[in-house]
Amino acid sequence: xxxxxxxxxxGVGYLGRFHALIYSRMPDVELVGVVDVDPxxxxxxxxxxxxxxxxxxxxxxxxxxxxxIVVPTTAHLEAAAPFxxxxxxxxxxxxxxxxxxxxxxxxxxxxxxxxxxxxxxxERFNAGVMAxxxxxxxxVYIEAQxxxxxxxxxxxxxxxxxxxxxxxxxxxxxxxxxxxxxSAVGASVLTDHVDIASARLEFDQGTVANxxxxxxxxxxxxxxxxxxxxxxxxxxxxxxxxDIAAPRAAAGSxxxxxxxxxxxxxxxxxxxxxxxxxxxxxxxxxxxxVDGQTGLNALEVALEVRARTGH
Numbered sequence: 001x002x003x004x005x006x007x008x009x010x011g012v013g014y015l016g017r018f019h020a021l022i023y024s025r026m027p028d029v030e031l032v033g034v035v036d037v038d039p040x041x042x043x044x045x046x047x048x049x050x051x052x053x054x055x056x057x058x059x060x061x062x063x064x065x066x067x068x069i070v071v072p073t074t075a076h077l078e079a080a081a082p083f084x085x086x087x088x089x090x091x092x093x094x095x096x097x098x099x100x101x102x103x104x105x106x107x108x109x110x111x112x113x114x115x116x117x118x119x120x121x122x123e124r125f126n127a128g129v130m131a132x133x134x135x136x137x138x139x140v141y142i143e144a145q146x147x148x149x150x151x152x153x154x155x156x157x158x159x160x161x162x163x164x165x166x167x168x169x170x171x172x173x174x175x176x177x178x179x180x181x182x183s184a185v186g187a188s189v190l191t192d193h194v195d196i197a198s199a200r201l202e203f204d205q206g207t208v209a210n211x212x213x214x215x216x217x218x219x220x221x222x223x224x225x226x227x228x229x230x231x232x233x234x235x236x237x238x239x240x241x242x243d244i245a246a247p248r249a250a251a252g253s254x255x256x257x258x259x260x261x262x263x264x265x266x267x268x269x270x271x272x273x274x275x276x277x278x279x280x281x282x283x284x285x286x287x288x289x290v291d292g293q294t295g296l297n298a299l300e301v302a303l304e305v306r307a308r309t310g311h
Contacts, residue, residue: 006066007279008067011070012034013070016034020051032052034046037055066278066282070093077102077106088115089115091274092106095119095295100303103299116281116288118289119290124274127266128236128237132242135244136226139175140207140228141209141226142174142208145223148215159194159215160186161299165302167213174226179201181202184305186306186309188311197213197306199305222237242263277289
Protein backbone atom coordinates (compact mmCIF):
# COMPACT_ATOMS: atom_id res chain seq x y z
CA UNK A 1 0.00 0.00 0.00
CA UNK A 2 1.32 3.46 -0.87
CA UNK A 3 1.56 6.29 1.69
CA UNK A 4 -1.90 7.35 0.61
CA UNK A 5 -4.83 4.93 0.62
CA UNK A 6 -6.23 4.78 -2.91
CA UNK A 7 -10.02 4.95 -2.82
CA UNK A 8 -12.90 5.14 -5.29
CA UNK A 9 -16.62 5.72 -4.81
CA UNK A 10 -19.04 3.49 -6.70
CA GLY A 11 -22.34 5.29 -7.16
CA VAL A 12 -22.37 9.06 -6.68
CA GLY A 13 -26.02 9.93 -6.26
CA TYR A 14 -27.13 12.00 -3.27
CA LEU A 15 -25.16 10.10 -0.61
CA GLY A 16 -22.29 8.87 -2.78
CA ARG A 17 -21.41 12.47 -3.63
CA PHE A 18 -20.78 13.15 0.06
CA HIS A 19 -18.54 10.09 0.30
CA ALA A 20 -16.45 11.43 -2.59
CA LEU A 21 -16.16 14.93 -1.16
CA ILE A 22 -15.16 13.65 2.29
CA TYR A 23 -12.47 11.36 0.85
CA SER A 24 -11.17 14.23 -1.28
CA ARG A 25 -10.46 16.22 1.91
CA MET A 26 -8.59 13.42 3.72
CA PRO A 27 -4.84 14.08 3.66
CA ASP A 28 -3.93 10.38 3.78
CA VAL A 29 -6.35 9.34 1.02
CA GLU A 30 -6.07 9.61 -2.76
CA LEU A 31 -9.51 9.68 -4.36
CA VAL A 32 -8.73 7.84 -7.60
CA GLY A 33 -12.15 8.25 -9.19
CA VAL A 34 -15.90 8.03 -8.98
CA VAL A 35 -18.00 5.52 -10.90
CA ASP A 36 -21.61 6.04 -11.93
CA VAL A 37 -23.88 4.77 -14.69
CA ASP A 38 -24.89 8.40 -15.35
CA PRO A 39 -21.89 10.03 -17.11
CA UNK A 40 -23.07 13.56 -16.38
CA UNK A 41 -23.44 12.84 -12.67
CA UNK A 42 -20.03 11.15 -12.53
CA UNK A 43 -18.44 14.12 -14.31
CA UNK A 44 -20.08 16.68 -12.03
CA UNK A 45 -19.01 14.94 -8.81
CA UNK A 46 -15.53 14.23 -10.18
CA UNK A 47 -15.10 17.94 -10.95
CA UNK A 48 -16.14 18.82 -7.39
CA UNK A 49 -13.90 16.21 -5.81
CA UNK A 50 -10.93 16.64 -8.11
CA UNK A 51 -10.72 13.09 -9.44
CA UNK A 52 -11.46 11.01 -12.55
CA UNK A 53 -15.00 10.28 -13.73
CA UNK A 54 -15.59 6.65 -14.72
CA UNK A 55 -18.49 4.66 -16.08
CA UNK A 56 -17.45 1.13 -15.12
CA UNK A 57 -16.04 -0.67 -12.10
CA UNK A 58 -13.33 -2.07 -14.39
CA UNK A 59 -11.97 1.46 -14.79
CA UNK A 60 -10.84 1.61 -11.14
CA UNK A 61 -10.62 -1.94 -9.79
CA UNK A 62 -6.90 -2.37 -10.55
CA UNK A 63 -6.04 1.04 -9.09
CA UNK A 64 -7.62 1.05 -5.62
CA UNK A 65 -7.03 -0.26 -2.12
CA UNK A 66 -10.59 0.45 -0.99
CA UNK A 67 -14.02 1.57 -2.22
CA UNK A 68 -17.24 3.02 -0.89
CA ILE A 69 -20.22 1.40 -2.61
CA VAL A 70 -23.30 3.61 -2.62
CA VAL A 71 -25.57 1.99 -5.21
CA PRO A 72 -29.17 0.76 -4.86
CA THR A 73 -29.47 -1.99 -2.25
CA THR A 74 -30.57 -4.56 -4.81
CA ALA A 75 -27.21 -4.13 -6.60
CA HIS A 76 -24.96 -4.48 -3.54
CA LEU A 77 -23.74 -8.02 -4.18
CA GLU A 78 -23.11 -7.36 -7.87
CA ALA A 79 -21.13 -4.20 -7.09
CA ALA A 80 -19.21 -5.50 -4.06
CA ALA A 81 -18.26 -8.99 -5.27
CA PRO A 82 -15.53 -7.96 -7.77
CA PHE A 83 -13.73 -5.92 -5.10
CA UNK A 84 -14.11 -8.36 -2.21
CA UNK A 85 -12.92 -11.20 -4.45
CA UNK A 86 -9.66 -9.31 -4.92
CA UNK A 87 -9.24 -8.57 -1.21
CA UNK A 88 -10.08 -4.89 -1.70
CA UNK A 89 -11.65 -3.19 1.34
CA UNK A 90 -15.31 -2.25 0.94
CA UNK A 91 -17.52 0.20 2.81
CA UNK A 92 -21.00 -0.87 1.78
CA UNK A 93 -23.93 1.40 2.50
CA UNK A 94 -26.70 -0.05 4.66
CA UNK A 95 -28.55 -2.30 4.53
CA UNK A 96 -25.90 -4.86 3.62
CA UNK A 97 -28.20 -6.35 0.98
CA UNK A 98 -31.81 -6.67 -0.11
CA UNK A 99 -31.94 -10.39 0.73
CA UNK A 100 -30.40 -12.58 3.40
CA UNK A 101 -28.83 -14.81 0.76
CA UNK A 102 -27.04 -11.84 -0.84
CA UNK A 103 -25.91 -10.61 2.58
CA UNK A 104 -24.52 -14.01 3.51
CA UNK A 105 -22.60 -14.19 0.23
CA UNK A 106 -21.15 -10.69 0.75
CA UNK A 107 -19.90 -11.67 4.22
CA UNK A 108 -18.54 -14.97 2.88
CA UNK A 109 -16.59 -13.22 0.13
CA UNK A 110 -15.07 -10.75 2.58
CA UNK A 111 -14.01 -13.53 4.96
CA UNK A 112 -12.71 -15.82 2.21
CA UNK A 113 -10.51 -13.10 0.71
CA UNK A 114 -9.54 -11.35 3.97
CA UNK A 115 -11.10 -8.10 2.80
CA UNK A 116 -12.15 -5.40 5.26
CA UNK A 117 -15.93 -5.01 5.08
CA UNK A 118 -17.71 -2.17 6.86
CA UNK A 119 -21.47 -1.62 6.64
CA UNK A 120 -22.68 1.96 6.54
CA UNK A 121 -24.84 2.10 9.65
CA UNK A 122 -23.88 5.74 10.06
CA GLU A 123 -26.00 6.29 13.18
CA ARG A 124 -23.44 4.29 15.17
CA PHE A 125 -21.18 7.32 14.65
CA ASN A 126 -23.81 9.79 15.79
CA ALA A 127 -22.35 11.66 18.80
CA GLY A 128 -25.62 11.30 20.69
CA VAL A 129 -25.73 7.55 20.15
CA MET A 130 -22.12 7.15 21.27
CA ALA A 131 -22.81 9.23 24.40
CA UNK A 132 -25.97 7.24 25.12
CA UNK A 133 -24.20 3.89 24.72
CA UNK A 134 -21.65 4.86 27.37
CA UNK A 135 -24.49 5.29 29.88
CA UNK A 136 -26.40 2.06 29.17
CA UNK A 137 -25.66 -0.97 31.36
CA UNK A 138 -28.80 -3.16 31.59
CA UNK A 139 -31.69 -1.95 29.42
CA VAL A 140 -35.09 -3.32 30.36
CA TYR A 141 -37.32 -1.44 27.91
CA ILE A 142 -36.39 0.55 24.79
CA GLU A 143 -38.63 2.73 22.65
CA ALA A 144 -37.41 4.13 19.32
CA GLN A 145 -39.15 6.43 16.85
CA UNK A 146 -37.77 7.40 13.44
CA UNK A 147 -40.41 9.29 11.48
CA UNK A 148 -40.37 11.82 8.66
CA UNK A 149 -41.84 12.98 5.39
CA UNK A 150 -41.67 11.20 2.05
CA UNK A 151 -38.70 11.54 -0.31
CA UNK A 152 -37.95 9.73 -3.55
CA UNK A 153 -34.63 8.43 -2.25
CA UNK A 154 -34.42 4.77 -1.18
CA UNK A 155 -37.89 3.86 -2.44
CA UNK A 156 -36.38 0.67 -3.89
CA UNK A 157 -36.66 -0.72 -0.33
CA UNK A 158 -39.28 -0.62 2.43
CA UNK A 159 -39.19 1.71 5.44
CA UNK A 160 -37.93 -1.13 7.65
CA UNK A 161 -34.82 -1.64 5.51
CA UNK A 162 -34.41 2.10 4.90
CA UNK A 163 -35.07 3.71 8.30
CA UNK A 164 -36.01 1.22 11.02
CA UNK A 165 -32.85 -0.80 10.43
CA UNK A 166 -30.84 2.09 11.97
CA UNK A 167 -32.64 1.66 15.28
CA UNK A 168 -32.61 -2.14 15.02
CA UNK A 169 -28.81 -2.01 14.73
CA UNK A 170 -28.50 0.44 17.64
CA UNK A 171 -30.82 -1.64 19.84
CA UNK A 172 -28.97 -4.88 19.04
CA UNK A 173 -25.70 -3.20 20.07
CA UNK A 174 -27.18 -1.81 23.31
CA UNK A 175 -28.86 -5.04 24.41
CA UNK A 176 -26.21 -7.55 23.34
CA UNK A 177 -28.57 -10.53 23.46
CA UNK A 178 -30.50 -12.74 21.05
CA UNK A 179 -34.06 -11.93 20.00
CA UNK A 180 -36.62 -14.49 21.16
CA UNK A 181 -39.72 -13.12 19.45
CA UNK A 182 -40.74 -10.46 16.92
CA SER A 183 -44.19 -9.08 16.19
CA ALA A 184 -44.93 -6.25 13.77
CA VAL A 185 -47.53 -4.38 11.76
CA GLY A 186 -47.07 -2.17 8.73
CA ALA A 187 -48.79 -0.51 5.81
CA SER A 188 -48.04 0.71 2.30
CA VAL A 189 -49.11 4.30 1.73
CA LEU A 190 -47.25 5.91 -1.18
CA THR A 191 -45.14 3.06 -2.57
CA ASP A 192 -45.47 -0.66 -3.23
CA HIS A 193 -43.41 -1.30 -0.09
CA VAL A 194 -44.16 -0.83 3.61
CA ASP A 195 -44.01 2.92 4.33
CA ILE A 196 -44.90 2.86 8.03
CA ALA A 197 -44.20 0.04 10.48
CA SER A 198 -44.18 -0.76 14.17
CA ALA A 199 -42.29 -3.70 15.67
CA ARG A 200 -41.91 -5.28 19.09
CA LEU A 201 -38.62 -7.07 19.73
CA GLU A 202 -38.46 -9.40 22.73
CA PHE A 203 -34.98 -10.52 23.78
CA ASP A 204 -34.23 -13.82 25.45
CA GLN A 205 -32.90 -12.17 28.66
CA GLY A 206 -36.13 -10.15 29.05
CA THR A 207 -35.49 -6.80 27.36
CA VAL A 208 -38.34 -5.51 25.20
CA ALA A 209 -37.99 -2.89 22.45
CA ASN A 210 -40.78 -1.13 20.57
CA UNK A 211 -39.63 0.44 17.31
CA UNK A 212 -41.62 2.70 14.96
CA UNK A 213 -40.51 3.96 11.56
CA UNK A 214 -42.40 6.07 9.05
CA UNK A 215 -41.55 7.91 5.84
CA UNK A 216 -45.04 9.33 5.43
CA UNK A 217 -45.31 11.46 8.57
CA UNK A 218 -45.79 15.21 8.69
CA UNK A 219 -43.42 15.77 11.61
CA UNK A 220 -39.82 14.61 11.74
CA UNK A 221 -39.03 12.67 14.91
CA UNK A 222 -35.79 10.88 15.79
CA UNK A 223 -35.78 9.66 19.37
CA UNK A 224 -34.79 6.66 21.44
CA UNK A 225 -35.77 6.11 25.08
CA UNK A 226 -34.12 3.56 27.37
CA UNK A 227 -35.36 2.39 30.76
CA UNK A 228 -32.90 0.52 32.97
CA UNK A 229 -32.61 -0.17 36.70
CA UNK A 230 -32.07 3.16 38.43
CA UNK A 231 -32.41 5.47 35.42
CA UNK A 232 -34.31 6.56 32.32
CA UNK A 233 -32.52 8.07 29.33
CA UNK A 234 -33.96 9.77 26.24
CA UNK A 235 -31.88 10.77 23.22
CA UNK A 236 -33.20 13.35 20.77
CA UNK A 237 -31.18 12.74 17.60
CA UNK A 238 -32.14 16.10 16.10
CA UNK A 239 -31.44 18.32 19.12
CA UNK A 240 -28.47 16.13 20.16
CA UNK A 241 -29.58 16.14 23.79
CA UNK A 242 -29.86 13.32 26.32
CA ASP A 243 -32.40 13.66 29.11
CA ILE A 244 -31.65 11.54 32.17
CA ALA A 245 -33.98 10.87 35.08
CA ALA A 246 -32.91 8.91 38.16
CA PRO A 247 -34.07 8.60 41.76
CA ARG A 248 -32.11 10.27 44.54
CA ALA A 249 -32.55 10.57 48.28
CA ALA A 250 -34.82 13.42 49.32
CA ALA A 251 -34.13 15.24 52.57
CA GLY A 252 -36.82 14.57 55.16
CA SER A 253 -38.62 11.98 53.04
CA UNK A 254 -38.59 8.19 53.07
CA UNK A 255 -39.33 8.16 49.36
CA UNK A 256 -36.67 9.29 46.85
CA UNK A 257 -37.31 12.10 44.41
CA UNK A 258 -36.65 12.11 40.68
CA UNK A 259 -33.53 14.05 39.68
CA UNK A 260 -33.45 15.25 36.07
CA UNK A 261 -30.50 16.24 33.95
CA UNK A 262 -30.12 17.33 30.32
CA UNK A 263 -26.83 16.72 28.54
CA UNK A 264 -26.06 18.62 25.35
CA UNK A 265 -23.86 16.53 23.07
CA UNK A 266 -21.23 18.25 20.95
CA UNK A 267 -22.43 17.81 17.34
CA UNK A 268 -20.21 15.90 14.94
CA UNK A 269 -20.57 14.83 11.33
CA UNK A 270 -21.31 11.09 11.53
CA UNK A 271 -20.41 10.33 7.91
CA UNK A 272 -16.98 11.96 8.35
CA UNK A 273 -16.37 9.79 11.42
CA UNK A 274 -17.61 6.68 9.63
CA UNK A 275 -15.27 7.13 6.68
CA UNK A 276 -12.35 8.00 8.97
CA UNK A 277 -13.04 4.77 10.91
CA UNK A 278 -13.03 2.82 7.63
CA UNK A 279 -9.65 4.24 6.64
CA UNK A 280 -8.17 3.60 10.12
CA UNK A 281 -9.40 0.00 10.15
CA UNK A 282 -7.72 -0.69 6.82
CA UNK A 283 -4.43 0.89 7.89
CA UNK A 284 -4.40 -0.79 11.33
CA UNK A 285 -5.72 -4.15 10.14
CA UNK A 286 -8.54 -4.26 12.69
CA UNK A 287 -12.24 -5.08 12.27
CA UNK A 288 -14.69 -2.17 11.85
CA UNK A 289 -17.20 -1.18 14.52
CA VAL A 290 -19.96 -2.28 12.12
CA ASP A 291 -18.55 -5.28 10.29
CA GLY A 292 -20.27 -7.54 7.80
CA GLN A 293 -21.73 -9.92 10.39
CA THR A 294 -23.15 -6.98 12.36
CA GLY A 295 -24.79 -5.67 9.22
CA LEU A 296 -26.11 -9.14 8.47
CA ASN A 297 -27.60 -9.44 11.97
CA ALA A 298 -29.47 -6.15 11.52
CA LEU A 299 -30.72 -7.21 8.08
CA GLU A 300 -31.97 -10.56 9.41
CA VAL A 301 -34.06 -8.81 12.06
CA ALA A 302 -35.31 -6.20 9.57
CA LEU A 303 -36.41 -8.89 7.12
CA GLU A 304 -38.23 -10.75 9.89
CA VAL A 305 -39.99 -7.51 10.91
CA ARG A 306 -41.03 -6.92 7.30
CA ALA A 307 -42.29 -10.49 6.99
CA ARG A 308 -44.33 -10.05 10.18
CA THR A 309 -46.06 -7.03 8.61
CA GLY A 310 -47.41 -9.33 5.92
CA HIS A 311 -45.44 -7.73 3.06
